Amino acid sequence: MSQTIVVKIGTSSLTQVKTGHLALSTLATLVETLTHLRQKGKQVVLVSSGAVGVGCDRLGLSERPRTITLKQAVAAVGQGRLMRVYDDLFTCLNQPIAQVLLTRGDLIQRSGYVNAYNTFQQLLKLGVIPIVNENDTVAVDELKFGDNDTLSALVASLVEADWLFLLTDVDQLYSADPRDNPNAQPIDLVTHIEQLQDLQVQTGDSRSGWGTGGMITKIEAARIATSSGVRTVITEGKSPQNLEKILDGATIGTHFAAQARPVNARKHWxxxxxxxxxxxxxxxxxxxxxxxxxxxxxxxxxxxxxxxxxxxxxxxxxxxxxxxxxxxxxxxxxxxxxxxxxxxxxxxxxxxxxxxxxxxxxxxxxxxxxxxxx
Structure with a gap:
């Protein structure tokens, strides 16, 4: 049975820190890597941030919107442009893609959850790479995932993935922020989330100014995914080619060991x-x-x-x-x-x-x- 892989890439990896412009070289490498994984028989889902960042770039905004209405408007501008870039790059490699926009409200109703599952399964059977984002244009605060880390973990659980990769602006998890503390120790493997409390791991917010999440959201995403039987890896987004190396056994990034896959999908819901x-x-x-x-x-x-x-x-x-x-x-x-x-x-x-x-x-x-x- 083919492996199913969910890859989440954050805004900090998709864009240039100083300008907010798309990092096209990173995008191209990501597209090549995911297409190669498909060619090797893997089922691939991409959860992509970046719509708001691309919208800000298109509209000439110098900082991320602070109000929900402005964010929704900017996301509407950016989402189409982001998908156009993805479609152009994947088309060069003859890899079909699909856009899937979700809100938490789509999954809260049990029937919606089942419908989403069926749609993903059909897309994967067709050899399509679904590109998933939160539907920022219509989502309200009460029904938001909050960040694409959480969204990716729930999608990984929904599609019964084997792997979840969280691509971010650091190469792995550390005992402290390595940008501030030269004595920060790298963490290669986490067998249980509670282990991080014993290691006194420090978490912070996104530094780029364009993203919404920090390491704490990734740890929460790892908790959701691993409790559903999905092995989770935090690794550097600027080096998407590392995905294949990790799947081949390389010890890159921080790995969160999968727990026993639940036998009761309703209870996970x-x-x-x-x-x-x-x-x-x-x-x-x-x-x-x-x-x-x-x-x-x-x-x-x-x-x-x-x-x-x-x-x-x-x-x-x-x-x-x-x-x-x-x-x-x-x-x-x-x-x-x-x-x-x-x-x-x-x-x-x-x-x-x-x-x-x-x-x-x-x-x-x-x-x-x-x-x-x-």
Whole structure:
């Protein structure tokens, strides 16, 4: 079975730092590399930033837009020009491409998630390289991925990729920012994300002024991807030819080891795609019941509620110390939960005045962190 590879390239790699113009030599090398991977039988998806940067260049803007409306307008200008460049370069090598624009709203509905999966699978079967970007022109803050690192991780999970490459403006992850600290130590392999806390890894924002993400967004992307069974690599975007070397076994960049691929795609959707609308705090007994005994969450174990949400919304589930231990889809809205928290299930009809679900979150809609189904 052919390998599926998702490559995300950031604005800092696609553009020249001082001018914001497209770095055409990098783009050309990237296109050649991805086409060669296709010719070798790999299935390839490219998640490309750069629409806003290209739009700024086209409109003569000297800095990235600060308001959402201006950003959306500039992205509309830049997206077409960016795709024109990609199409010209890939056409020179007879490699067909497709544009795929997504918002988180497209994936939040389960039917939309399945439709996106089917579209990607058909494109890959046709030998096409999908080029994915967030649909900045219509996305609203509440339904934004936030950055293309997160988008690429969710796409890698969606297409059941083997590899996710995050191409950025540093060659790998370090214990501190090597541009500021000459004693920063390179990190070659991360077996578990929690390992980075022990190493006291420092993260920062994009330095180029044109990108939106920093190393912290890439680490979060690695968490999402690796929890879906996708090996993830952070490496330098100005050297796209390194992709083939890494696939051939070279130790370049920082590798994040893939965890066991989830057997339950629905639970991955709950844990990583849906946006949590509130928080539930549980007593120690409830934490044990859902975490160690695999039980559903009952109202009796809830001590505190934060946020306003509706039934079937996603919520974070925390222990009394505030540590997130799970996520799930609630059977009650926040107003109802405020009334029934702490009560045993048989008391719920008496408290609410009508019959409700016996569970606040059924175990089938509950994702426990460190759960093999996650």
């Amino acid at each position: 709950i844990a990583n795609v849906l946006i949590p609308m509130g928080k539930l705090y549980l007593d120690p007994g409830a934490v044990r019941a859902i975490g160690q005994q695999g039980k559903s969450l009952l109202a009796a174990g809830i001590t505190q509620i934060e946020g306003e949400f509706q039934a079937q919304d996603s919520v974070k589930i925390c222990d009394l110390g505030g540590r997130e231990i799970a996520r799930g889809l609630v059977n009650y809205n926040s107003a109802e939960l405020q009334k029934i928290k702490g009560y045993r299930s048989e008391k719920i009809p008496e408290v609410l005045g009508y019959a409700g679900a016996e569970t606040v979150i059924h175990r089938d809609n509950l994702v426990i962190y460190n759960d093999p189904d996650r």
